[in-house]
Amino acid sequence: MRTPSHVPVLLDRVVALLAPALERGQRDTVLVDATLGLGGHTEAVLSRLALTRVIGIDRDPEALALAGERLAPFGDRFTGVHAVYDELPAVLADLGLASVDAVLFDLGVSSMQLDVRERGFAYAEDAPLDMRMDGSTGITAADVLNTYDVRDLTRVLRDYGEEKFARKIAGAIVRERAKEPFTRSGRLVELLYAEIPAPARRTGGHPAKRTFQALRMEVNDELAVLRRAIPAAIDAIGVGGRVVVESYHSLEDRLVKQAFVAATRLDVPEDLPFVPEGHEPSLRLVTRGAEKANAEEISENPRAASVRLRAIERTREAAA
Structure with missing residues (x-):
């Protein structure tokens, strides 16, 4: 098993966005x-902000163990x-916390999951078709490929992978699994090369990228989890608190944008000439819209x- 690597995306900018919520004079945050x-990201925060403590949530036991070793010096x-991050309210209740000062989400597959071949997230190497972020529970990518009908496979590939050839690929998967069930990524990649027309393969990156992304999002129910998690995080922060989100997929970013816009919307009729006190x-x-990585960051870390x-900030207590 390869040792996973980890290069946090937009590290300095993320810490800068979190800092105003976490630097509160001499108060612990x-x-x-x-x-x-x-x-x-947690290591950078703990190193730079001496009065902050961090609660780190992850559904992947392997990631938790490795992060725990890395962060042991901080006691x-x-x-x-x-836990899964939509379980945030239960996590805070278990720890006796009514609110927190900041919540950070760095969405999508982690560097560790991509770099460890045995997890089956990467299409560059032949590996078991697993893709579960928590390998102890839930369906695998192989289960999806071998049991979903053509309509559901098409939906997954189209909606989560934005794959133009979703129907064609789904039909081929159903035909091929009748001969032998899918168990490893190499066979799926071969099928994708065969089904995606050559002109399309020459643009938009690796032809397997969209299908693998779609399978991962389906296996881990990522959009439904995110849809619950962002409002829960907003509810969890106190006045001056911030929620900072890094997303890597248009569907994820759209959900975050919608949740942030809803949270900052005025609670008055649109034609009212002024905003009454308390509303x-x-x-x-x-942030003004969604910030992106610059060319230098991308050259150093292609995942950016x-x-x-x-990012969003609570400016006053919510109305009762």
Whole structure:
């Protein structure tokens, strides 16, 4: 098994967005790193902000173990929790926390999961078709390929992978699995090369990229989890608190944008000439639209190419 690597995306910018919520004079503050991974963002926060402690959530037990080793020098300033990030309210209740100062999401597949061949996330090497972020529970990518009908496979590939040839690929998967069930990624990649026309293979990156992304999102129910998690994170922050989100897929970013816009919307009729006292939004957008990585960052860390970064801040207590 290869040792996983980890280069956090937009590290300095993320810490800069979190810092105003976490630097509160001499008061101790709490960050929830809802997608801990190997702990790169958490390590930077703990190193630079001496009065902050971090609760790191991850559904992947292997990531938790490796991050725990990396962050051990920080002692009780770090607490690791095995959970899915939409379970944030239950995690905070278990820890006796009514609110926190900031929540960070770095969405999508982690560097560790991509780099460890046996996890089956990467299409560059032949590996078991697993793709579960928590390998102890749930369906695998092989289960999806071998049991979903053509209509459901098409939906997954089209909606989560934005794959133009979704129907054609789904039909081929159903035909081929009748001969032998899918178990390894190499066979799926061969099928994709055969089904995606040559002109399309020459643009848009590796021809397997969209299908593998779609399978991963289906296996881990990522969009439904995110749809629950962002409002929960917004509810969890106190006044001056921030939620910072890095997403890497247009569907993820759209969900985040919609949740942030809804949270900052005025609670008054559109034609009212003024905002009555007490009806101002209790949150404000910190970033103007979605921030992207610059060319230098992308050259140093290619995984930053598709990142979209957004942040929101609570400015006053929510109306009762």
